[in-house]
Amino acid sequence: MKRALILDLDNTIYPVSSVAPYLFNKFFLLLNQEADIDSSALTRSKDELTRRPFHDVADEFGFSPELRNKGIEILNHLTYDEPMMPFSDYHHIRKSDLDKFLVTTGFTKLQYSKVRQLGIENDFKEIHIVDPEVSAKTKLDIFKELMDKYNYRASDLLVIGDDPQSEIRAAIALCIDTFLYDPGNKYPGATTTYRGDSLEKVLVIIG
């Protein structure tokens, strides 16, 4: 019997593709106002940037320190203020009586603005933004803190997310059951306790 659910935000509660064009236009517009920045690495990395954390992409594409710093400075202040909708199957999670926690990685202001626009703030007992600009803490650290604070055993929890390398991996390291939400079947070989293309399946698992 599970006592609590821990959810990821991006591509777990809503599709990033629904905000990416507007958000990245805003980002690239601001960045392009910086005349002294060599943006060739940026142009090559555009697609990746819509999918992965800025820091990781900056490392992989060899962003200059100027580009990296300017990008972080802009992202630190960016918010998303347009209407947003959760995935159509999110309401299955919302109606569960279990305690729910949101643990998401990203820039603090931006992640909070998305939570606000989605209208999901009150669905969660606690919301944690893992922001590399603010702290060296990882999702694994936050999971551990929640277990300590609420006396959860690993078996009390289910972590729900779309990324085998992020929340799913952290949960597995702590022996917490995982639900890989993979509607596009992008990770057929990923290690996970459960998997599914609908969040409705989570209700079956938690019985």
Ligand SMILES: [Mg+2]
């Ligand atoms: Mg995600």
